Amino acid sequence: MLPLLTANIRKILFVCMGNICRSPTAEAIARAKAQDTGLALEFDSAGTIDYHQGEQPDIRAQAALERRGIDFSGIRARKLTQSDFAEFDLILAADEQNLADLLGRCPEAYQHKLALIMAFGKGSTVEVPDPYYGGSDGFERVLDLLEEAIDGLFNELQATY
Template identity: 55%
Template sequence: MASAHLSIFRGVFFICICILDARGTSGLHGRRRYAVRWINVMNIKKVKILFVCMGNICRSPTAAAVALKRIKNAGLEVDIDSAGTIAYHAGEGPDLRAKEAGQRRGYDFSQMIARQVISEDFVRFDLLLAMDKRNYGDLMSRCPERHKHKVKLLMDYAQQTQLSEVPDPYYGGEQGFEDVLDLVEAAVDGLIAALKTKSV
């Protein structure tokens, strides 16, 4: 059985996790052995990720939905959001074609409402992942110099592909939304691997 205790030592919080040694008892008095770990929770920081496309109704909400499910399944604690570089669709839900394609694969779009990127996003988020080079350029043109290292292309994390962008499916047919899902899933899997090795 494990018990956790929170203590304060010199103004810093620690978690003390005491785990009963499965090998039983030890010592002359049969005292049970415990493994004790001290974790400085002040150093534990949840990564915050913003997915960005142009209108925030197709690609970036798809990426957010995929990331929410797959990152949770991987056992990681990450804050996820999405936004667009323009405000044209602000207040709208995801494109119905994107939503239906994603739902067929088990992704949830129910809480997603389009919004535009704001200045505070560059401060709040640890990663701002653009769907294509135009989105990337728009973000970099607005991003303060000290936060530019946070802006990347989502496809930078995709493995076993030479593609560097997630194409906009808005003016195409349904297959375009399936293609977006394929690319996003590959990129999110690579992102999860990077998160696990802290190489984001």
């Protein structure tokens, strides 16, 4: 499912399960790339569960981003709220389960805003794997995938502006 991108997209929400690995990483990457490209966009991230509410991103995710010169300043885990569906113009899920959770909660009027983030990637990868239970190499793979997808997203958004 790929939403129609229009010039009206100003606020983008990234969603994963706990909001400490994939979605805050996507948010941090998108913030950095938006500054570099001059796109006037707002970003946030959320989790489908509240287990890590208020926590900083996983230390391994922070380390991986720091090695690439990107920081997580101001990002704290939060749970998705019902108002997010109305507030954000585009809501991008890390994997199929997150997307299914979103579809189950999202009013029908806003379901056109939902997609997998990797829908904007160049390759055949459909989901961003959850690196939480693995080693640091998993966080590097997540970074590679998210950078690819966000580059693709921004290329499409720039074409609509």
